[in-house]
Amino acid sequence: MSSDSKVEPAEKSEDPKTSTETKNPPPKPSPPKPAPKSEPELPAFEKSIADRIVEKFGDKTSISSIKTDRVGIKVERDKIHEVAEFARDVLKFDHADSVAGVDYPQDKEIEVVYHLSSYTEPSLSRQILELATRAQREEDPIPGQDATRLPSLRDIFYSVEFHEREVFEMLGVYFEGHPDNRRLLLPEDWADLPPLRKDFRNKGR
């Protein structure tokens, strides 16, 4: 307990400092930052996958994390389609395990993370490639009609169809080029904020 309470004030004093500093310069992508702790013992195969992507697409992509069997890549939103195409055609990832949306109100962005995996390529059977991209976030969202948009990957990975529909209704990210942008889980008459955004609060919490 005592060690916990020591960490707490240090964190609190740091937070306002960084927020005042980064008011004017472009906001830092704060929460999921790479943990460069295990730098010397990076797994070689995972690093080679990450390097091939970064080599091909240059500064439009960056490595967010490399762990055993997991490669995390951050991609600019205008390149996500090409990177996904590269992952399918050259790296041989063939389906999406999961598509997760994460809301970052402090950055005014919503991140969409594609977890790609492969059934057909034996060397990739353990691997998960995380492609993360960010969409602009509106304070008063009108889902489907505001600037919160990303290109859909449905034409590359057919398996993301329902996942992207879920991200659309739960976070309000409209996927351009998706053939069927209807609601899936929410009721048709839902008129509140997209429920997985951070400013939608559960009652009593």
Place this chain on the structure above:
Amino acid sequence: MSSPTLPPGLAIQKADERIMTLNVGPQHPGSGHMRIIVQIDGDYIVACDPDPGYVNRGEEKMAEYRNYVLNVPHLERPVIHDSCNILYPYVLASEELLGLEIPERAKYIRVIASELNRCVYTQYWLAIYGIFLGHSTMFMWPAGDRELLIDLLEKMTGARVTHSYFIPGGIRNDLPANFEDVCLRQVNYFEKRIKEYADVFYDNPILISRTEKTGILTRENAIKLGTTGSVLRASGVDYDVRKKEPYDVYDELDFETNVLKTGDSYARSRIPWLDMMESCRIIRDALQKMPKSGSVRVKLKPNPKGELGSVYKRIESGRGALGCYIVSDKKTEPYRVKLSVPSFRNLIALPHLLIGEKLGNMPSVYWSLNYWPVEADR
């Protein structure tokens, strides 16, 4: 599809003289609420639009308000009779974030609990499959034999179905005295019982004629649609997370994965049954290799904080690969928890299987997807 004047989610459809639209559901057909909108031309299905969401509980949102340990009991609710398996990836992911090293004995006990739970789930699924096909013996037998394993799990965990047994750091409590002998006896009897299902169900010409060559999913489509678990392995893809990316002690245990090539409803209904026999084999092997004593969990600090970053873990549940993605921002609660559940991933295959099928085959095709509505909705 939706016109610009309508809010998103609503669409106008024209009536047709030939094509009839049918709402199947969302009554409770024994498995949770789920609606399938089918369009039929005579007896044949020409369009199908699955409509889940009637049992959406917002588990992922709820997980953002509770700390890593308090999330355990509510996250197992989507599939209560496979509760150990739905908690498994969450627990593995939070252990990585909290930096916990699990005792060896706890890993074996987890594997045993997870395999017992897989059988309990599959028995329930099989019982409902019997109901869907009008085969009431196949409801009675699995529902009865399931009790053998539920008794075992009750001895282990104290609860019949909602176990909350896996927690970050290991398992909640050690096995009761003399558990190994009881478990071995029950599992051996259980295996003998499920082998008898072949006579009454799997070799039954009525079942074969109703399920063979219906709802065929080709290997290419199974991969393209990203299906998982029994649906994938019935279509000839040998992919099981327990083999391909072994977690806990699965790499030390002796078992095989079952693959069938036909990709029809019969193959999809046979795979879970074959898997149960492998589960019995895993349980026997794990009981033998398990350390006979030792601690079963590491002590957590009060209100532990996850380290900065994100983790994606996956396991093989009774229905397929189950993934959990946790983003942590160094707080006591996770920043975001995403469950990637096999039912939701397999749902996309339903229109592909049903189009061109007879309406009468719909229940058998739908239930052969090993689909659990509550899990898909979370």
